[in-house]
Amino acid sequence: MKEEYTIGKLAKESGVTVETIRFYEQKGLIKQPSPKSGYRKYPFDDIIKIKFIKRTQELGFTLNEAKELLELRVKNNAKCGQVKAKAEQKLDEVEKKIKDLNKMKRSLRKMVDSCSNNEKSVSECPILECFEKDKKC
Numbered sequence: 001m002k003e004e005y006t007i008g009k010l011a012k013e014s015g016v017t018v019e020t021i022r023f024y025e026q027k028g029l030i031k032q033p034s035p036k037s038g039y040r041k042y043p044f045d046d047i048i049k050i051k052f053i054k055r056t057q058e059l060g061f062t063l064n065e066a067k068e069l070l071e072l073r074v075k076n077n078a079k080c081g082q083v084k085a086k087a088e089q090k091l092d093e094v095e096k097k098i099k100d101l102n103k104m105k106r107s108l109r110k111m112v113d114s115c116s117n118n119e120k121s122v123s124e125c126p127i128l129e130c131f132e133k134d135k136k137c
Helices: 007-014 018-026 045-058 063-074 080-114 126-132
Strands: none
Touching: 007 018, 007 045, 018 045, 045 063, 063 080, 080 126
16 A cells, blocks of 8 residues: 555655645645545655645746646656747746846946945935936946
């Protein structure tokens, strides 16, 4: 017989909280088992699923995307290329975010560098002026 886990033990073994497990159940990521002897018993496979979900989140995938990947994992006719396409799409999103963050960084650096006198009144602060005016700083 395979080992089964109460929700508390499942949470501990998976490295998440009980609330996270309940949330995943609501989102359809894992199934809520029927009670046995007054307790819901979760299979070992749910530990693997939860760790899979957490890893996808660490890599920037949404819960819906994690669910799609889980579904592909168990789909008999799914191909690795389908998973690769999803990973490539996520990579494109990450690269765009990095580009946007670098643009923000350059703008902030320019604003910080524009403030050469720490003793100026805030009414003359070039950083605040950049926020108030519709100009590029």
